[in-house]
Amino acid sequence: MRYADGPATAHDVYIEAAPQAVWELVTDIHLPARLSPELQRAEWLGDVGAPQVGACFAGYNRHPMIGEWRTVSHVLEVAEQRLFRWAVVDADGRYSEQAPDPAHPLATWSFALEAEGSGTRLRQSVRIGPARSGVNLAIDRMPEREEEIVAFRLGELHANIEASLQGIKALAEAERSSP
Template sequence: MKGSVTLRIAAPPSVVWDLISDVTRIGEFSPETFEAEWVDGATGPELGAHFRGHVRRNGIGPVYWTSCKVTSCIPERDFGFTVYGAGARINNWRYQLRPDGEGTEVTESFALQTNALTRVYWAAFGLLRGRTNRRGMLRTLERMKAVAEAA
């Protein structure tokens, strides 16, 4: 009920961090989340900040909003958030940055919350959804890489 991808970006952690932690730019990179906005008074990345993401599942639909809360915010190192549904934690997303010479190694990961509902979901759709998530994470990081390396 989890997965990750890692990609090296030929840009310093500060440049990569700015792309990853600015949730309002996710629409430029993600194949599923086409917009996001800070909510509840949040204006940028900080521990406990809330935002919402507008998702087009599998890139085709259905379309819905998710509520999210920043769970890790260590500049140039670690940005994580939890996605909520019906008031309960559903999924945890995380970006970990590691300096690598003059570039940055970035790992994007997800981990579904473990409960009866997610166990049933993962048993039925896990193979397909896991593959879709890994493909989407790689596409997201490749698009960030193109922007970061052009800067």
């Protein structure tokens, strides 16, 4: 798969907790920094304390191959206890001289929740591109290995998603079993 194809990955997990409890965790933008090896911290921008369409939050990231960088995420969709989706842009022009545009993000992320039995099915997904990102830096250096580079990055992202989902599952189920 090539970068221009909009490569994506996703994973889901069943959580023995009500959708409301899971929703509270997935919409806490600070939580992923506890679960992700890449995201170091996040903060709402402006007078926002909860997800709402149009709200923005900054993410501070670190990767051993490209160092540290900041992104800004634009909340695209919020459907209470069902969907939280956001577009990530290169706010500081690290990868491109083009103005950040949530219609052409570095990546688009989402959490989708569905009531299932006595719990919740939680799915996290990401689509990378179409805007330039750290992946493009590697592709620029080795264009003949683009498909391998994209596959490697998708593998990293998939592993991060799995770790995040397992962390959310553990937290939600621990809260449920607490008196």
